Amino acid sequence: MxxxxxxxxxxxxxxxxxxxxxxxxxxxxxxxxxxxxxxxxxxxxxxxxxxxxxxxxxxxxxxxxxxxxxxxxxxxxxxxxxxxxxxxxxxxxxxxxxxxxxxxxxxxxxxxxxxxxxxxxxxxxxxxxxxxxxxxxxxxxxPLAIETAYEGLERVGFKAGETILVLGGAGGVGTLVIQLAKQVYGASKVAATSSTAKLELLKSLGADVAIDYTKVKIEDLPEKFDVVYDAVGNSEEAVKAVKAVKEGGRVVTIYGEVTPPAILFFVTSKGSILEKLNPFLESGKVKxxxxxxxxxxxxxxxxxxxxxxxxxxxxxxxxxxxx
The missing domain is CATH 3.90.180.10 (Medium-chain alcohol dehydrogenases, catalytic domain)
Known part of the structure; x- marks a missing residue:
């Protein structure tokens, strides 16, 4: 050595x-x-x-x-x-x-x-x-953020053509969920939440719909989603998340108490995930x-x-x- x-x-x-x-x-x-x-x-x-x-x-x-x-x-x-x-x-x-x-x-x-x-x-x-x-x-x-983003999408079996709502879209995990859903998985629509000042950022990352959580209640959204990814992880958000999902849809959260059908997971780190996603980082599709x-x-x-x-x-x- x-x-x-x-x-x-x-x-x-x-x-x-x-x-x-x-x-x-x-x-x-x-x-x-x-x-x-x-x-x-x-x-x-x-x-x-x-x-x-x-x-x-x-x-x-x-x-x-x-x-x-x-x-x-x-x-x-x-x-x-x-x-x-x-x-x-x-x-x-x-x-x-x-x-x-x-x-x-x-x-x-x-x-x-x-x-x-x-x-x-x-x-x-x-x-x-x-x-x-x-x-x-x-x-x-x-590493930790992209592994968390990827593993959460895998846990709920997210696939091309589906719609997703990302709670906490401007945070470390949320910014990568938006990009992976769009660039790697081929989402048909990505919606994400943030405060007023960060809405343009969400759009620049690939969100089709940027939702100001200070003005819009998630549970009142007219549209429901195939998957809701709660990248905030407090129990209040988790309850709202379940109300924004289609019947039979899936909800994943990264921290805190969960309300069924939501699932909670803690990430497992793997170099193989980074290797798989490196081409998207090197091409600039995921930033x-x-x-x-x-x-x-x-x-x-x-x-x-x-x-x-x-x-x-x-x-x-x-x-x-x-x-």
Whole structure:
């Protein structure tokens, strides 16, 4: 396991040693050990990482029962460069530019050492080569959101010619559900909800109908849809979602309580999903969306979490560069 660079023994990483709000418990440590590379893993020099709501939900202790022991290095999404390869890993070589979600299961015993660090280790099966046309920052914002978007559409058997309503169309997952439904699955109509200021964005992503949820009640829409994808995930939205679906239609939600016939799922990360969708990213048919505030440098990760937690972020909140 020779390495193309000499890896430091101690690195900087955003770590929490107790549960609580990110602003209070997340600290930048400079003496974190580089995790050992197991035989099926690669060591990545992290160039960019993205934040996800699951990060701060874990931090406040919502999923303690299946969490690893503290301290935890936060972060799921990563884009970076392979610097060391495990003895049985043969998919990537040193120097490869890769991206992925470091946790195979979002909530079932995720890693103690996540992506908000200078280096992280990841099973090679969770990674794919970074699309050549995307920057590290753009690539970092894709994995967890696109895997969630794709898996939700698969779970409800979405197919060409069907109609779909996306609740929360301007968020990290919602922006990708719109694009996948249209570009990958061949939806006949995509409707999506957002606040007033984001309606034009929804149309630019491919939504045929952009609905202002501050003015229109979802349950009062005259048209019903084959599938409703609730990318917001609060119980109030989930109840509304069921009222917007055709008889015999399907509803999928990513978080919170569900009202039948809606189904709830937690994403399973797979590099094979990223590989399958890479051609759509490389052709520009599916585009990553970084929040208009731009990227946040590694030192401003707390500010980035603060912005994400307002619930007003558009697309993905990305940490870049990571020195």
């Amino acid at each position: 020779a390495s193309i660079v000499s890896t430091p023994s101690k690195i900087k990483a955003w770590t929490y040693t107790e549960y609580g709000k990110s602003a209070e418990v997340l600290k930048l440590k400079s003496d974190v050990k580089v995790p050992q590379v197991k035989e099926d893993q690669v060591l990545i020099k992290v160039v960019a990482a993205a934040l996800n709501p699951v990060d701060f939900k874990r931090m406040v202790g919502l999923f303690k029962a299946s969490d690893p022991p503290l301290p935890v290095v936060a972060g799921y999404d990563v884009a970076g460069i392979v610097v060391k390869v495990g003895s049985k890993a043969n998919k990537f070589k040193e120097g490869d530019e890769v991206y992925g979600n470091v946790n195979e299961f979002a909530l079932d015993h995720p890693k103690q050492h996540g992506s908000l660090a200078e280096y992280t280790v990841v099973e090679e099966k969770l990674l794919a080569l970074k699309p050549k046309n995307l920057s590290f920052a753009e690539a970092a914002g894709i 990553p969306l970084i929040d208009p505030k731009g990227t946040f440098p590694f030192s401003q990760t707390l500010e980035a979490f603060s912005h994400l937690q307002t619930g007003r972020a558009i697309g993905k909140v990305v940490i870049y560069p990571i020195p």
